[in-house]
Amino acid sequence: MVVKKEKKLSRFVVGKGKKLVLVSLAGLIWIQPVVSLEWFGGYTSTAQAAADQTLKSSEEMITSGAKLVKYQYKTTRSGKQVTVLADVIEVDLSNPYVQLNVMTGKGGQVTTRQSVEGMAKENGAVAAVNGDFFATTGMGVAMGGAVSQGTVVTTPAQLEGMYAFAVKTNGTPIIDRFAFGGTVIAEDGSTFPLTGINQESYKTEPAQAYSHVNNMFIYTSAWKSLERPTASATTPTEVLVQGGIIQQISIKAPIPSAVPADGYILRAHGMAADFIAAHMVVGQRVDASYQLSSLTTGEEINPADLQTMIGGHTLLVDQGKVSAFTRSTTGISGGSPVARTALGYSQDGKTAYIITAEKNSNSSGMTLKELQNFMTSIGVWKGLTLDGGGSTTMVTRPLAETTAGLTFTTSNGSAGQRAVVNGLGVFTTAPQGTLKGLVVSGTQSLLIGQTASYTLKGYDNYYNPMDTSGIQTTWKSDNGNVTWTGDSFKAVKAGTSQITAISGDAKTSMKVNVLGGSDLKSLTSGTTFASLESGTSVSVPVTAELKNGNKVDVPAESLKWEFTGMKASVADGVLTVQSVNKGAKVAYATPKYDGFSGTPIVLSASAEQSWENFENVTYPISFTGLPAETKGTATVAQGTGSHENSKVLKLDYDFTSGTGNRFAYAQINGTTGKGIPEGSTAMSIDVLGDSGLNWLRAEFEDADGKSVYVDLTRMVDFSEWKTFNMDLTAAGLKQPAKLKRLYLVNLEDGQDERSLTGSVSFDNVKFTAPSTEVDSSFPSVTVQMTVGQRSMSVDGKKQSLEVAPLLKGGTTYVPIKYVLDSFGGAASWDNVAKKITVTRGSVVLELTVGKTSFLLNGSPEKATVAPIIVGGRTLVPLRLVSEQLGIDVKWEKITKSITLKS
Numbered sequence: 001m002v003v004k005k006e007k008k009l010s011r012f013v014v015g016k017g018k019k020l021v022l023v024s025l026a027g028l029i030w031i032q033p034v035v036s037l038e039w040f041g042g043y044t045s046t047a048q049a050a051a052d053q054t055l056k057s058s059e060e061m062i063t064s065g066a067k068l069v070k071y072q073y074k075t076t077r078s079g080k081q082v083t084v085l086a087d088v089i090e091v092d093l094s095n096p097y098v099q100l101n102v103m104t105g106k107g108g109q110v111t112t113r114q115s116v117e118g119m120a121k122e123n124g125a126v127a128a129v130n131g132d133f134f135a136t137t138g139m140g141v142a143m144g145g146a147v148s149q150g151t152v153v154t155t156p157a158q159l160e161g162m163y164a165f166a167v168k169t170n171g172t173p174i175i176d177r178f179a180f181g182g183t184v185i186a187e188d189g190s191t192f193p194l195t196g197i198n199q200e201s202y203k204t205e206p207a208q209a210y211s212h213v214n215n216m217f218i219y220t221s222a223w224k225s226l227e228r229p230t231a232s233a234t235t236p237t238e239v240l241v242q243g244g245i246i247q248q249i250s251i252k253a254p255i256p257s258a259v260p261a262d263g264y265i266l267r268a269h270g271m272a273a274d275f276i277a278a279h280m281v282v283g284q285r286v287d288a289s290y291q292l293s294s295l296t297t298g299e300e301i302n303p304a305d306l307q308t309m310i311g312g313h314t315l316l317v318d319q320g321k322v323s324a325f326t327r328s329t330t331g332i333s334g335g336s337p338v339a340r341t342a343l344g345y346s347q348d349g350k351t352a353y354i355i356t357a358e359k360n361s362n363s364s365g366m367t368l369k370e371l372q373n374f375m376t377s378i379g380v381w382k383g384l385t386l387d388g389g390g391s392t393t394m395v396t397r398p399l400a401e402t403t404a405g406l407t408f409t410t411s412n413g414s415a416g417q418r419a420v421v422n423g424l425g426v427f428t429t430a431p432q433g434t435l436k437g438l439v440v441s442g443t444q445s446l447l448i449g450q451t452a453s454y455t456l457k458g459y460d461n462y463y464n465p466m467d468t469s470g471i472q473t474t475w476k477s478d479n480g481n482v483t484w485t486g487d488s489f490k491a492v493k494a495g496t497s498q499i500t501a502i503s504g505d506a507k508t509s510m511k512v513n514v515l516g517g518s519d520l521k522s523l524t525s526g527t528t529f530a531s532l533e534s535g536t537s538v539s540v541p542v543t544a545e546l547k548n549g550n551k552v553d554v555p556a557e558s559l560k561w562e563f564t565g566m567k568a569s570v571a572d573g574v575l576t577v578q579s580v581n582k583g584a585k586v587a588y589a590t591p592k593y594d595g596f597s598g599t600p601i602v603l604s605a606s607a608e609q610s611w612e613n614f615e616n617v618t619y620p621i622s623f624t625g626l627p628a629e630t631k632g633t634a635t636v637a638q639g640t641g642s643h644e645n646s647k648v649l650k651l652d653y654d655f656t657s658g659t660g661n662r663f664a665y666a667q668i669n670g671t672t673g674k675g676i677p678e679g680s681t682a683m684s685i686d687v688l689g690d691s692g693l694n695w696l697r698a699e700f701e702d703a704d705g706k707s708v709y710v711d712l713t714r715m716v717d718f719s720e721w722k723t724f725n726m727d728l729t730a731a732g733l734k735q736p737a738k739l740k741r742l743y744l745v746n747l748e749d750g751q752d753e754r755s756l757t758g759s760v761s762f763d764n765v766k767f768t769a770p771s772t773e774v775d776s777s778f779p780s781v782t783v784q785m786t787v788g789q790r791s792m793s794v795d796g797k798k799q800s801l802e803v804a805p806l807l808k809g810g811t812t813y814v815p816i817k818y819v820l821d822s823f824g825g826a827a828s829w830d831n832v833a834k835k836i837t838v839t840r841g842s843v844v845l846e847l848t849v850g851k852t853s854f855l856l857n858g859s860p861e862k863a864t865v866a867p868i869i870v871g872g873r874t875l876v877p878l879r880l881v882s883e884q885l886g887i888d889v890k891w892e893k894i895t896k897s898i899t900l901k902s
Helices: 046-051 116-123 272-281 370-378 816-823 878-884
Strands: 011-013 017-021 053-063 066-077 080-092 098-104 127-130 146-148 150-152 164-168 175-177 180-185 191-194 218-219 237-242 245-250 263-268 286-294 308-311 315-318 340-346 353-355 383-387 392-398 423-429 435-441 443-448 453-459 474-477 482-484 489-491 497-501 504-515 520-525 528-529 537-539 540-548 551-554 558-564 566-571 574-580 585-591 603-604 604-613 621-626 633-639 649-652 664-668 682-688 697-701 707-713 721-727 738-746 757-770 780-787 793-795 797-800 804-806 812-813 826-830 835-840 843-848 852-855 858-860 866-869 873-877 889-893 896-900
Touching: 053 423, 066 370, 080 098, 080 370, 080 392, 098 116, 098 146, 098 150, 098 308, 116 127, 116 392, 116 423, 150 816, 175 340, 180 453, 191 218, 191 272, 237 272, 263 272, 308 423, 315 340, 315 370, 340 370, 353 370, 353 816, 370 383, 435 497, 435 504, 443 489, 443 551, 474 482, 489 504, 520 585, 528 574, 528 757, 558 566, 574 585, 603 757, 621 649, 633 664, 633 707, 649 664, 649 738, 682 697, 682 707, 707 721, 738 757, 780 816, 812 816, 812 878, 816 826, 816 835, 816 873, 816 878, 816 896, 843 878, 873 878, 878 889
Parallel strands: 443 504, 528 603
Antiparallel strands: 011 017, 053 066, 066 080, 080 353, 098 423, 127 392, 127 423, 146 150, 146 308, 164 175, 164 308, 180 191, 180 286, 218 263, 237 245, 237 263, 315 383, 340 353, 340 383, 435 453, 474 497, 482 489, 497 504, 520 540, 537 574, 540 551, 558 585, 566 574, 585 603, 604 757, 621 633, 621 664, 633 649, 649 757, 664 738, 682 721, 682 757, 697 707, 697 738, 780 793, 780 896, 793 797, 804 812, 812 873, 826 835, 835 843, 843 852, 852 858, 866 873, 889 896
């Protein structure tokens, strides 16, 4: 059958009235040249397949006709049993309210890429997976053919063994190899073969011929790139067609513009270009016809009869059995356990299976042979593989939610989702139904003292989200771990509760876990140091790391605080020093949660610290300007005037070009910036002005990577050296922070009143911050101990010990209490966490029994040995503690004696 196609915009409705716009004949292909093919048998031994186990772990409806089923697949590798997590979307192809459709890049255009989640949200899909293979260094084009609602999106390339998945408009699934054939018809009746639509350059198989040599292609407005295509090794002749009429012919040169929405471009080379020169004239009509055909049966297929098609790679399952691979799997790591994506359908043709195998911290991925066995175990009759590895992504819409989100963590981990060229989406066309069920939505973990609100969401009889705002709801908890306050739940004590929402005869519940101190691994504040002065206020955000590795921000109401060396209070996450104890040079604020003690914040007297005088700068300083026409320099130069004997940072600027607000930046340490003293409360800087009346500012980057701007002066109305002092606490600068830039702003408003050229200089940048090297007048003493003896001498005076120093495995352990009693400092014991916290001056050391990892002023460190418990007493490695606390240690091997000095 030959199908005549009108070149026009085609639309179809998906989901809740959302539209996906596709241009007819939109599609393209990019293939890495294949030098040779290897054919592998894909059969797995019956014994191995029998040893594998497939266990269903859960299932949940996504929409009418589609559900998510989760599996555990157990197999043996290298003599060890492994478990792989697999996720399968089962789609009922006979259900009139669900459809499958290919999604392409951004805006439905090829040569673009987008994450699967992004495509799903853009097109209104309730579920989706990544689709066809593509070259990661290419233009962003799928390798196989694709059809969307009867419109050809991409045409299959001439490659061997590449299969595609399709669904007819009557719901019948197909997995087959397809070919494309077409004809371009000139007004004089002459014809020329059409090789493809929107294809990228590649080498055909098995001929290894260049795809665009002597051939003709069509490119539509769905081709985003201005190059049609790159690296084709051919010079094009191009013809612009609009409304079926030739508008422009460019011989042996591309048309330098994008394809218009109401037209297409014929792209030709060699004999095809000669055909155009001989048979086409501007103003004449030109037509095109094309069809798809099965390479196994020869049957011609009308694209209008297809609901969708998406390209894949090798066949995996046929007739319900493991199939031989239809092309080499070396390039897709067939023998390695990686993340995988696959498609298949059931023997009766009523169910489509959209399959992923996870590769993350919880799952080890699958080899292709394992994937074949898994597919046959869940009822796949015929199936093929889609792109895998880092591309494998599935998104699904949870019951009662409005959008689809990640079903599992991709193998990219923290890098998130890979941008891919296309995906297969699941769409619902169901009307609004009647309320079927309710779902409680909200956090499932709470901290003691924390309050949380929960919402009730509903879904209709088509399993689509439904508005429940008018439903009257009663809430309750099954125990006292959480209590209902009238508008939210409050966590009272550690443990698990079940909260229940009741509306009429309907009710639904959720398990909520209240975390206790025993669930915590560490508790640290974002502020490590602060100024020990009456009236000091500093933000103290606290983060808890759980034993499962997760980190949570601890609400202020969940914490209690312990203060030493001062009277203070914490309200709404802000620590305020009310008074300093007499003689105290150091104070500590320790966050506590359910008996778990966190890392103390060290407060000490503040002092002004020189940060940069530009005498010995070892990092780059550079100039940048906005807009781009802004010129200038930023250099370290010899000072002038009262600073003639020192070096300064000189910023020259030229705002004479460009429009709007203009900026001249002196970049500190490239784009990185330079860290300022932690706990800084003020900044001072010397500035040599030029009376240019411009605005002078400093830009910081805070602990969250956000820019914080501090004004030095709103108007440079002076020409001498002047010192400016800035209050950093008022700026809300979250620390640790960096100073990134010093700069001038020339505002557009009133620009004629300010200098457009000039120079300012900076010197003596200082910060007021708490000292991290506190002299607490600790005693200068000499202490002697001997391994095995329950006594010690302090400056020659003998004292008894409750427990003797111990030599174990070449390490000397001592009761830290006696060291601190002699040299100053304190120690506290957390019996829940089996943790000892040692404080001496500005040093806070946290050690945990049995663990070599420890915290030094909140920063993780590693030791070679861990604290131990002997006779009910905690002993710590002597050298580790003493060296961190600034105490000298001398060991006499013969006498097994220890001498400590400070």
